[in-house]
Amino acid sequence: MKPRHMHLTEDCRAVSDILQRVGDKWTVLVVGKLGEGPMRFNELRTTVGGISQKMLTTTLRGLERDGFVTRTVYPTIPPRVDYELTELGFELLEPVNALGEWARMNTARVKAARARFDAAADAAR
Amino acid sequence: MKPRHMHLTEDCRAVSDILQRVGDKWTVLVVGKLGEGPMRFNELRTTVGGISQKMLTTTLRGLERDGFVTRTVYPTIPPRVDYELTELGFELLEPVNALGEWARMNTARVKAARARFDAAADAAR
DNA sequence: AGTGCTGGTATCCAATGGATACTAGAGCTT
């Protein structure tokens, strides 16, 4: 790692790009669940909770496209589709979990800051 | 409750919440820049590049609300507003930079996966 | 008098998010 700040625009774009994929409300939850093992479509839907079919499909397609999950179709009746994290997916999970850990430790502070800010905004009105 | 897996829905929500704040396309870039030191509004706008005034304002307000940056107004003419990372902001920067590092190391792999997926999709048509 | 600088709003339109309804195809129920 370099002591110089490598915050060149190009690098930051890449970071932003990945973070947009990862930070779209459902991706983390889905990847988190898949981190525990392969899962079927509806299994994911129920355990994640609150996600619509369309959004789960969209999320999974995106993850598949970027090489984070594999999609395996069993042409049985009724159909069965397994989703599983790839190697790349597991590697991604690591820094994401670090951020997740931070989030768990600091939600209280963020909430407090929000309450302060909102109270000040109300007072100003 | 004594979970072996810490992927409880409640925790994941918190993670998702933070990631949504962090992953909204501009936040990382702005926080990254501010990590190098305090900056003025238009200074940020030009160095980040490609961000509209409205989005920069929105992003900064959100960050301020959540306690990641401070906003200091100097009532001079023309006005001058400095934005600076708080302690909390710097702490956030750490796991975010870890994820950023991962992103920098792996963009090639993601791009390759995308190209593969898109080629397969085209072939299927 | 006009122009520029600053850090913003206001307005409008396109893109996205998400709820709901629908599909196929076989099995089970009645």
Added chain:
DNA sequence: AAGCTCTAGTATCCATTGGATACCAGCACT
């Protein structure tokens, strides 16, 4: 035999959001 169910999705529609553009105040400079 008619209808319901279970699965993994599309299709459709509408609300929310993202983002480009235009406008604003207030003073200094020419």
